[in-house]
Amino acid sequence: MQKGVLLVNLGSPDSPTAKDVKPYLDEFLMDERVIDVNPVLRNIIVRGIILNTRPKRSAEAYSKIWWEEGSPLIVISKRFMAKVKQKVDLPVALGMRYGSMSIKEGLQELKEKGVDEVFLVPLYPHYAMSSYETVVVKAMEVQAEFFPEMQLTTLPAFYSNPDYIKILSKSIAEGLKGFDYDHILFSYHGIPERHIKKSDPTKSHCKLDGKCCQTNSVAHHTCYKHQCLDTTELVKKELGLPEEKVSSSFQSRLGSDPWLQPFTDKEFERLPKEGIKKLAVITPAFVSDCLETLEEIAMEGKHQFQEAGGGDYIHISCLNDRDDWAELMAEWINTWEKNGALPEYHIQ
Incomplete structure (x- = not known):
């Protein structure tokens, strides 16, 4: 089997404009693991109330932090992936839980490189329904529907490694x-x-x-x-x-x-x-x-x-694309590639 890695982060609007922020917020807030209420009520809350006012405010906030290269989260994630790629022999792709840079596109990229065993890496240190869990569930849904030949192994929450x-x-x-x-x-x-x-x-x-x-x-x-x-x-x-x-x-x-x-x-x-x-x-x-x-x-x-x-x-600042952080991620990936082992962490 050909192994590969999919790094997954939160995602971002395509631009700091209300036009692009609105569909991003719609996908994010309509996630049943983010606003976990009755679907009808969630639709009223999100599409009847929030999306009528919040996109403009959020766009203004995004415009304050937007980089020339694009969304900081996307740019940083790409830089991090590039450093990890240099330290592993496996194909590595990047996907986002929300927005245009999707998990499906990331898995498709790996498939085109012959990958049928994927190490799924949610870039969240802690387990939460609205972050880590929704990435894992979405990846499994996409895999089952579009890539049934693939196998997924997921990196556990690494907060205490x-x-x-x-x-x-x-x-x-x-x-x-x-x-x-x-x-x-x-x-x-x-x-x-x-x-x-x-x-x-x-x-x-x-x-x-x-x-x-x-x-x-x-x-x-x-x-x-x-x-x-x-x-x-x-x-x-x-x-x-x-x-x-x-x-x-x-x-x-x-x-x-x-x-x-x-x-x-x-x-x-x-x-x-x-x-x-x-x-x-x-x-x-x-x-x-x-x-x-x-x-x-x-x-x-x-x-x-x-x-x-x-x-x-x-x-x-967050860890971003620090060299030692990229080296640690590469070490986890290489260990998984060689013997299927996952990082150690303690639970109290």
Whole structure:
């Protein structure tokens, strides 16, 4: 069998215009794992309400961070793929969960190179219905319909892989160099609380009571909140960061349903009142800088923090196309190619 690799990231509109943002948001928000309500209600919420106003606002936000080469997330993902390609002997393709650069196109590219055994790599460190899971499900659906001769093996969520934690920690240490911070905020993408309970295979462990994430359970294999908090703890330990100078929060909520807390924007308001004047923010739910990091955190977050009385503020870039990150991905791919082994990671 001929092996190959499909890297999959979130995706992006084709341009920072409302005309291109609207179909992108439609595909994204109509995903049943993103807005997981009755299909009729989802259609009303998305196409009857959100898409009448949000495309213009989102286009304005995209225009603030758009690069000459295109969408930062797409450009970075391509650069990352190019570096990985140099370090492996297998065909490597890139697809996006949403937008014109589809998973189907990525698999078709691999098929044309004779690939019939695919290593699927969702570029998300943590497991969540609305990110990792939707990529896997979509890839399986596309494979079953269009590429039945292909076999898929999926890279597990790698949030606690020791080598990944070392590289993430190194990038943070480099970002902090020369910055005399008062506090470091780990801001993760938010999800509705109901997603946590829906992803719990035991249907009883995840109570969102502040205690279940600290109690060993098989539920942690698919618990986004636990995995995010674990990432913070592992990095904190790796870098020897003071307990009192580190915290975690969740950004980008949508709608009025309960979402994971504390909210990042509320932390930007709270921290200055607690005497925090110099803040560093890291966004480890993303491996590539994108709208949620470059505009929401690096720009709007800085404004919110300073408006609330804060001072110096830095956003530490995602791993993007770092050489050591590309080398680690290549190492995982090469190990899979040789003996089918997947990266090690721990579950507490």
